[in-house]
Amino acid sequence: MTVSPTSDDAHAGLARSSNLQPVLAGIIAAFVGFAGVFTVVLQGFIAVGATPAQAASGLLAICIVQGLLAIGMSWHYRIPLSIAWSTPGSVLFAATGMLDGGYAVAIGAFIGAGILIIAAGLIKPFGKLVSSIPPVLASAMLAGILLGLCLAPAKAVALEPDLAIPVVLVWALVGRIRRIWAVPAAVATAIAMIAWHAPAGGLAGAHFIPDITFVWPQFSATAMVSLAVPLFIVTMASQNLPGIAVMRLNGYEPPVGPVFVATGIGSIIAAPFGGHTINLAAITAALCAGPDAHPHPGRRWIASVSAGFTYLVLGLGATTAAALIAIAPPVLIQAATGLALFGAFGGALAGAVAHPADRDAAMVTFVTAASGLSFFGIGAAFWGLAAGGAFMLLNKRWSR
Template sequence: MATFGIAIAGLTAMGASSSQTATALAVMLFGYGVLSIGLSVWLKMPISVVWSTPGAAFLASSQILGLTFDKAVGAFLVSSLLILLTGLWPALGKLVAKIPPQISAAMLAGVIFPFVVATVHAGVDYPLLILPPVILWLLLNRFIPIWASPVSIALGFVLIALSPEVNDISQGSFLPEFSFVGPVFDVAIILAIGVPLYLITMASQNLPGLAIMSGLGYQIPSGKVFRATGLGSALTSFFGGFGLNLAAITAALNADEHAAKDPSRRWIAASFGGVVYILFGVFAAPFAAFVLAVPRELLLSLAGLALLNTFAGSLRTAVSEDGLRLAGVATFIIGAAGITVLGIGGAFWALVVGVLIWLFTKKR
């Protein structure tokens, strides 16, 4: 539920209509299902494909740009082609990996910061709707952390659904039209959305996903996976999809001993997960209609709760090394400031400034 809400917030911030939002969700879920099944069966490894929740949060935080959806789709397509190029040309992936993780994490923390703050504001403005999920999240995070976000977010949506804050769902209900969105390429928008989305996807999903799978004993052929997900992302972008990428946490769930005793058979769990994604795609539209009826500030507050652990981890990484602390802090501040310069959003400038400070201050 939380990832659905963040994805919907991201798409609407990019200028998508209700029908375009439903189409994008359905197409991405179908894409995740097909790729999870296809890659797992082909490689006989438990490979799970999802959308990037941090990437969706980045899109939602970029509403200040006031985009039309066709320009956003152009940026989505460029981001997807960069993933495909990474699979075809490994040197690009190595170049991205050279960016210090402290800077990438700081950029991600800056992107997520507005959501975390939204939880605080909504807790003050709507205490009966937001404080119970927050308290439940704290309790579950102490004892069964893996369930903390989904259960508390579910409680939040139930409380909101029972409150008078929800708009008339019948006015916003819709079915996906699966209409083609012609991409419009704008250099400023590509730099503001496409390039940061690619870097966030690589830094927060693809590279950690490869590392997690390696730790579990699976040497994923990254070139094949990036080519498949990059091509799949490019195809779905014509319907509003903002990306298909290797899962990180979900991948671990399908690749450990709980999925199957025999490691050589754990690909079956990931394949079954693909079937579940496809079923979710069938019912994506009515759920999207409900989420779109929720006031934006409440939706962002629940998203902030879901992203709190990600924010904490990113902030910890950003300041983890003395020599990179200044670059990390500067990257975080610029990313969180919500600025726009020359029509390009703060995430791009945060990355540029962070890399420049790192290059200037690092020891020769």
């Protein structure tokens, strides 16, 4: 970690804030990460041939592995290392569809992607490359990623005013009394509104613990080229790279090599149970690594540990949570997510425009990352960083 406050500042910060704050921040981060996109994960598994039971098993497997990794690595390194599943990977599955050989071949491709991530962690020049991101571009990229989510509360008010307005009002009023309770209160209100408006029997058939299934992997050269390699690329470009950027933006230096090796091994372990690629978190990392988690940077690792434990619980209730989200208006879930990320978005936007000389490059990164464009299966976050970096290099060369 690069931030090292004086001992007086550290003791003062610790005295002013209890460990309850990072614990709550971790719970919120896990809920945001789970509720916001887990339906995409389930749909991705089914697209490559999983049965509903196998899809639920895969969701449970990745929740358990990423939770244990977040707990273990955050505790060991004493920095907020947030671990997540590869959401872009799930989108890739939906676009790829079922391969010849079915789900077993897809499991083999998941293992192949994990092996590639381990290899990336063992190649030191690669770790140095992904760790050398200019902070102003990192801020702009994060702001671009968060923009769409932070617009969701306003969209929800327009589309579902009877459901969304109570959520936004609770967030605003509670935030004036006690800021740390604003988002939990908004999320609780959203759940209450979902339950209130749910159709009769909407949760019928849901059970608490999903079935665990084991699938013997099958390996295919075609699957490695068409799924494993693209899965590795989108995970590194759209998850690990932004995740490292978020950590550096908040003053931490993550151990890139060990993280890649650990998440690659975790991906391989989860694969036979249906799980796919595990990686550094990007969006939810901002909740655990930022000042909202704790005023003292040396205590924010507690938030990632808390998030890890929360993922263990959420994984056990995967099928019940799936049923709850399935009967909820998607815009309402997105609104609660956007409210939770307002603080992170404001900080990132401020960092993006902090240096006038680099502001044009930062804006190129911001608008590209926010655009949602995708080339070769690689998402807008990577292309935003690439475009802003190229523009920054052009400006420096032109000034010379």
